[in-house]
Amino acid sequence: MSQAEQSKEQIYQADRRRVWHALAPHNERNPWVVESAQGVYVTDLEGRTYLDAMAGLWCVNIGYGHERIAKAAYEQMRKLPFYPLSAAHVPATELAETLTRWLGGDYRFFFSNSGSEANETALKVARQYHAQMGHSERYKVISRYRAYHGNTMGALSATGQHQRKYLYEPLAVGFLHIQPPDLYRLAEGRAPEEYGKACADELERVIQWEGPDTISAFIMEPIITGGGMLVPPDNYLPEVAKVCKRHGVLLIVDEVISGFGRTGKRFGFQHSSVAPDIVTMAKGITSGYAPLSATAVAGHIYEAFKDVTDPNAHLRQVNTFGGHPVSCAVALENLAIMEELDLAARSAVLGDMMLRRLKELYAYGIVGDVRGKGLLAGIELVANRDTKEPLPLERVKAVVARTKSLGVIVGRNGDTVAGLNNVVTVSPPLTIAEEEIDQIVEALTAAIAEEDSNNRSND
């Protein structure tokens, strides 16, 4: 064995022995070790290169290898490598100003490190807000089945995916779930607007049945992403916002995936005229180059935290690394690049093109539905198009694996709800070129064609 092979073998062995991987059952095979990346491509330890059509984990929005980001991080590390946000530092201040511009409203920012923590903070802010307004009985949170909001106890309680919660329960009390809009499976030929209104009516009904005076917040992603790429009818968010307003329920919009250009606008909620009470964000805020998240709280909510005569009126929460100066400097450079390249608009234009091309996959019977917005798409695979019976999990995994063997990384919604882990996901860097989109479509076409022919021969 050569020295290079020996050192690779050491890495594989050490990883197999010591690293606990996300969402992966135990196995004794060598892990897939990614060693470097450039543009939309990642290269593994064996020197194989793949087009990363998942932007890491829905986050490398500007693509890999931007020297400017490395430089910004280096310079910030030299100037001020750390200081907590119990005091203040310039990168966080500047980032809050930039994010205010991106959101287009009056917000105040609490910085953390991950999407889970951003949502956790939002849930605490909502509860404390009501308490300070004299309504401490408002503690319940409503969210949707199939949605993911994070891995910490509160965010996981809001998550509507049984398989992510099983064996970790009981979780936090007071979390309720309603059905999400699912235009493919549940709308049953109804007009999208009428269906969107009916789904918002369900929120109204649950609020009424639970007692409006007990509800703190409703939390939703503009599009359910990791849960199966459920794009709601256009009127759903505005209708939901009306229901929340009517009952004094805070509207928290989770933009952890949908934010930063992913859906063709800077934030997913900006496809409507809704102004959320709280917006949570992570991932694309730094394009994954450093950990950072933010909870943007509308000025009128923050007002309730201003009472200087009450020793408990402030948010009594600290997060050592939240708003880390290096992460904030990285975020600022990332947002500057996104603005210079106009990546949100690019995501809209190239996203339309990508969706059009992906719809060519309807040529294959196992493709039940192709949906998406911006550079975010899902392909729902079925064993039978008439009954919409989901393609079995092992077959969905085979499609993803075959696409990878053809040099393209796509994702799938795994460990969500029973029977519906059948959606292949595509979420490439927003810098992707048209020819690279062709490459994604070609690999998926070959992988799906093969699975389709297996499926037909099983009939």
Ligand SMILES: Cc1ncc(COP(=O)(O)O)c(C=O)c1O
């Ligand atoms: C919509 C949504 N919210 C929250 C989270 C949690 O983010 P993190 O993994 O950074 O904690 C995720 C993660 O994928 C997500 O997709």
